[in-house]
Amino acid sequence: MSEQLDSRLTKPLRKKDFDLYCLILVGAYQLQNTAIADHAAVTLTVEAARHLGKQWACGLVNAILRNPQALLEPSVEAQFEAPSWLIRSIQHHYPDAADNIFRTNITRAPMTLRVNQNRQPAMSFAQILLDQGIPTVPGELSNALTLVTPQAANTIPGYSKGWFTVQDEASQRVAHLLAPKPATRVLDACASPGIKALQLLEAHKDIHLTAIDVDVTRGFYGVSESRRLGLPFELREGDATLRNWWDGEMFDSILVDAPCTGTGTLRRKPDIKLHRSHEDMFDLQRKQRELLSNLWNMLASGGTLLYSTCSILPDENDSVIQHFLDQTTDASTVPIAADWGRATLFGRQCLPIEGGPDGFFYSRITKL
Ligand SMILES: C[S@@+](CC[C@H](N)C(=O)[O-])C[C@H]1O[C@@H](n2cnc3c(N)ncnc32)[C@H](O)[C@@H]1O
Incomplete structure (x- = not known):
């Protein structure tokens, strides 16, 4: 909306008139997005300019708001409040669903x-x-x-x-897909704050769970949740791209809920749109590859590794798995049969749904 307003101002307003700038934005918002009658929105915004002691600006406010059609058609970036690298990527990968994803991302996420x-x-x-x-x-x-x-x-x-x-339903699916067998050794390799680790403990009382994360400060929430839920959750500090924390005993199941751009959760964390860059995505991709290649050494033969992200970008999902499979002779993906999400080459992708779950990716890999 700022982009639209800037295009209507022949010269930018002075710093001390920032209040006026914000006021016009509110008026324009009312015109475009609310049921307030157009004439009321215009008259009251002009009136408010007078209240600000900016009588001189009443004509300007009136001219801009009286002719909302003349406000430029907003760019997709402005309309959906997202950076162009992300818009382009989503349009490229999901030509059939992009507009729906953009629209969903500016709605309120369900609880x-x-x-x-x-x-x-x-x-x-x-x-x-x-x-x-x-x-x-x-x-x-x-x-x-x-x-x-x-x-x-x-x-x-x-x-x-x-x-x-x-816990969002898309996130809940992770533990269901890992489905560890009774009394087996399970590793949650990126566990902070501990939501999925607690879910695993809640559903499978007798598993032997090791939960590590490179950042245990984020785990305080999981520790307080474990008290509320009455579950024995212990989070250890460990870098899952290294082996210095490992006792050498193989795990039967490994969950890699990898660090990612979080592009499936923009409704809950809209700041991602400001803070994450396209370059970040490639840094994260490198980390995701490192995690998989290191953790694979700790998986027992016949064991299952579940890779998940709350990203909808294939660069962090199928591409990472493709790269891993190209390097690993004893790995094979296990198809996820489901009536939710969409099948990808190596797993299943959920896109965010208005009023429904977040975007998430899951790939299940077994050791031959
Ligand atoms: C998506 S979050 C995990 C959420 C968690 N599984 C849950 O359900 O609460 C990704 C986590 O990966 C962790 N991480 C990033 N790099 C790591 C590494 N090298 N080793 C272990 N954990 C790492 C981050 O600190 C972050 O807590």
């Missing part, structure tokens, strides 16, 4: 709960919530419930008793 089925089935919990005036919609996973109207987690019944965890 989904992972119901702790050790306490009660999801349907019983949904009834408890409904009785308290909190309607929910069941997800595709049996213990996922989405709140019709989001509210603070600690105001939802059962919060302090550990009856649920706030």
Whole structure:
């Protein structure tokens, strides 16, 4: 919208008139995005300029807002508040879905709960919530419930008793796809803050879980969550591109929930659009490759490695797996049969859905 306004100003407003600049933006926003009558939006914005003591600007405000059609057709970048490298990449990879992704990314993300089925089935919990005036919609996973109207987690019944965890359904799928066998050794190699590690412990009480992360400071949330949920979560500091933290015993399952651009979660973290650059994506790709190639040495024969990202960019997803498979003779992907997301060469890609889950990628690899 600033881009549109700048195009209408023959010369930029002075620094001390920044209040006026913001005021015109508010007026333009009302014209374009609200049900406020056009004449009311214009008149009140002009009036507000007068209140600011900027009588001289009333004509200017009026001229700009009276003719909103003359405001330039916003660029895709301006319309969807995203940088051009990301817009181009999404258009390139998802020509059929790009506009939908852009539109979804500027909507509010849903609030989904992972119901702790050790306490009660999801349907019983949904009834408890409904009785308290909190309607929910069941997800595709049996213990996922989405709140019709989001509210603070600690105001939802059962919060302090550990009856649920706030977790997007796309993120919940990771542990379901890893599905470790009873009493096996499991590694969560990028575990901070610990949401998926806690989910694994909640669903598979008898696994031997090692959870490491290069940044344990982010793990404080997981540690406090583990107390609330009554789960024995321990996060160790370790760089998963190295082996100095490893005791040499093979793991039966490894989760690589890799650091990524987070481009599937822009509704929740819109700052990514400002802070992440195209170059960052290639740095992350290098890290993702390093993680896979190092962790593969720790997987037992017949074991499963699940690679996941909350990115929708194939450079961080299929390309990383392709590179890994090209270098690794004893690896083979296991197809993920599902009626959600879209099949890719080496896994499954979810795109963000309006009112639904985030964008996520999953690839399941077995050691021959
Ligand atoms: C997507 S987040 C993981 C989220 C986590 N699995 C959860 O569900 O709460 C990626 C994590 O990878 C970690 N990371 C980045 N480089 C790493 C490395 N070399 N070794 C281990 N962890 C790393 C980051 O610190 C970050 O916590």
